[in-house]
Amino acid sequence: MKILLVASMFPPDKGVSTLRMSFFHSSLSEQHKVDILKFGELTDLNGPIKTIDKRLFASLITTLMHRNKILAILEKTLASYDLIIISAPPYNIYEIAYAANRLGIKFIIDLRDQPDLIYSELKNTGNHFLLKSKELLTNRYINKIARKAAFVSCVGGISSAITQKQLTGRGITVINVHNGFQEKDLDFARNLVTHRSVNSDRLIIGCVGSLHRFRSTPDLHYTLKELNSFSRKIVIRHWGMLCKDIESALSSLENIEYLKLPQVSRCDLIQELAKVDAFLLPCSDDLIWEPTTSVFDYILFDKPVIFCGLRNNEAFAILQTVGQRIVTSEAVQHFDNILTLPSRKSDDKTRIYSRENSFLRFVNSMRNFENE
Structure with a gap:
């Protein structure tokens, strides 16, 4: 398959999420053609590591306002792939999943953190009602597109169980792909x-x-x-x-x-x-x-x-x-x-906590929908 891996950062960017994306890329590349799309200062859709203007994703509201523009920018690029894998946060990067869905392209949602992290980070400094409202709206935004995904991956068994419960009755598989050691x-x-x-x-x-x-x-x-x-x-x-x-x-x-x-x-x-x-x-x-x-x-x-x-x-x-x-x-x-x-x-x-061990669940889930 030809796969596009979408995340806000990818090496040489620094951060924990880049380790996850680097492992996904190297592991999937053993059997598939894998390209990258990440945030950048400008949009450049040439080459194996592509960028999209990060200003389009400045906030969830900004991103929603640019929904049609994002689709227009990415339509030709997304259409050339068999599968799109989108990893967040930031959660508004899932707007690319919305674009893939409108184009009829299969996609996977990778959920690295749960939205209640928004509340936990700011609970001592912000308005509790506003923070809880933001958490609720973010959950609804994620779950709406997650219901259209081929499957959803999360970091950890508890996170996977929480997400699976939220998607109950939708026939969506949620799997645990830990950020383990190699x-x-x-x-x-x-x-x-x-x-x-x-x-x-x-x-x-x-x-x-x-x-x-x-x-x-x-x-x-x-x-x-x-x-x-x-x-x-x-x-x-x-x-x-x-x-x-x-x-x-x-x-x-x-x-x-x-x-x-x-x-x-x-x-x-x-x-x-x-x-x-x-x-x-x-x-x-x-x-x-x-x-x-x-x-x-x-x-x-x-x-x-x-x-x-x-x-x-x-x-x-x-x-x-x-x-x-x-x-x-x-x-x-x-x-x-x-x-x-x-x-x-x-x-x-x-x-059992090695990245290789948990990634087998990801690969097996991919094989399930490849054979459909």
Whole structure:
């Protein structure tokens, strides 16, 4: 098949979503001809990596106003493909799915986040009624076009279940395609010498991923204060963005040394993670579907994970499934004892979270409608 993969970003752009899109592209390209359409400063529909003017997608309202214009711009291009795969957020990029539907072209909706993230991100700063209304309208917008899709993919089992329930009675299949690690990552990590400093005067904690405001929870702030009370120095090595609220809290804790580190290659990151004693995994306190991509970095290693946030979310369930040692805020004062506990980690259970394993569901679903 000839496939067009649509997303707001694609390498060399930086971000977690580009990792997902890069994997989709490389995996699908093994059997299909795959091109890219992403946001750009200008519209350029030539070559394998095409761009469409991002100003057309400045907001959902702006995009709806440009619905016919987007169709006119993309009509000839979309018509040359057998399948369109559209990945969001931003959710208004699904307007390209609306265009594909009007042209009678099969498409797949890839839903990386749930719309309630809109509310969670802004609940402390915005009008709750307006935010809930925006979430509701976004859900309706997504679900209306999702009902026309060949199938829908989501990140995580809980997210897939939520979406499947919303589409009940429509005959649409929703599948879980996790943002897992690649199998080569696990094999590489297993051959590294991991760092241990039970008796060291410093505790080195690794943290991967952006700590946005919705992850600045009372649970996280309590945990940081508990770590600050340790007799040995706490060093937090962080690869990602940090919101001002958490930055301010860290700057007030004298026993915690926070190191913001530059982005590094995947290989270098795995080697750096092998050198820490434990990981910090801050999650929101209201998003049950939240997996956070960093959990898949952490389960490459047999190290304790200091967990903050909702205890029954996707990330917590993944840690429990693989047998990772979890240190909650209530138990963080007993960290040294937990560090010496025998491992219950299972390699077999860990491998089910590889990108390759979850992508098989995507490929099998594609084969189902190819054979129709």
